[in-house]
Amino acid sequence: MQPSSFKPRLSFWQLWNMSFGFFGIQFGFALQNANTSRIFSTLGANQDDLALCWLAAPVTGLLVQPIIGYLSDNTWHPFWGRRRPFFFIGAILASIALFLMPNSSMLWMAVAVLWMMDAAINVSMEPFRAFVGDKLDPSQQTAGFAMQTFFIGCGGVIASLLPTFFADIMGVSNVPVNGAIPDTVRYSFYFGGAVFLLSVMWTVFSSQEAPPENMAVFEAERAKSKGLGHALREILGGFGKMPKTMVQLAVVQFFTWIALFAMWIYTTSAIADNVFGTVDAQSAAFQEAGNRVGVMFAVYGGVSALAAFVLPVFARMTSRKFVHMSCLIVGGLSLISIFMIHNINYLYLPMVGVGIAWASILTMPYAILAGALPANRMGYYMGVFNFFIVIPQIASGFLLGYITKHFLAGHAVMTLVLGGVCMVLAGLLTLLVKDEAAPAAKAVAVPAAA
Structure with missing residues (x-):
């Protein structure tokens, strides 16, 4: 991998090509997020059990992401490069799972396919974050993550x-x-x-990766890393060596993703x-609510x-952590406001605030983190960082159903309020994060024209 000082500045269209695969990845995630609870409910899941049924997704991420990150750090092929083999394989498996999911005839089948689908999407998605760190100088990394966020938003809207x-x-x-x-689903x-x-194949075949700067050193390190035992020691040992910035961001991520998981599970x-x-999942009204939730999610994706x-412009004017704090607070208050809205036509308004938060969630933490990570372990640490996405989701899976039933009188809308409170708290905790590369990142935060 080339050191930062030798990374060429990429044009707008090069950033476009390397990020376009996220359009398809978010297509998969958006369909999953907007429709999985609806599918589970249609197949007979109780509202109290929805969070448990969703556990397959975060557990899969917990297992898959650091492993894929570690493997992609130690992969090099003259044609396929380092990250693109994982884009390719994950895309094929995820597409198969997306065809299988709506043909589930029983609840256990849908849960099993969710497990497969989430694993496959993670295989494609996790190296994309490291891809930005590999290819872009710190002055373009915020723009690179912003381009990914743009495609995530577009894919989310349409899906x-x-x-x-x-x-x-x-x-x-x-x-x-x-x-x-x-049939609509x-x-x-x-x-x-x-x-x-x-869309993932577009990125695979339109983008190139630079070889390691010193191939002999890379091959020697890769030879030492062979073997399951060594791999496990490396993966687990990295937790004790996390940069301070990563630890601070982990706390912010914990409360952020409790809020998002509550929204995805309980909005329908x-x-x-x-x-x-x-509350009758077989009724036409419930299915209409499912469609309306799809439109609501499209609004936040579009925003x-x-x-x-x-956001990169505001980050250049202020700081990345100030922008992230502000966006999370706006998103949290927007989630809370859903409780007070009973007219479907007004429910799209709070999703504007959620969309602003979502844009920052997908951009700022990764831009801050990329500047604090060693280049030769970018994929691994990006995978470990996703632990702090899936751990709160697992906690939510075990706790949200119980809390909704026993403390919130079974009203799912109050679970959204709880999620909003968690997002506001995450925003306030952002003040504790140290952005190591802030000065360099502020230098240039928008993509160059082609």
């Missing part, structure tokens, strides 16, 4: 709107027949599987109950796509 598009424009049935997944997942594969149930007045290129 979240698909069930409504198929129902309202194409006239496809949105009602479950004999307990099966509605099935067709959305089929389309998403194709988009996932094609919350809107069905709080706005449509139903994040627009905000992705505005």
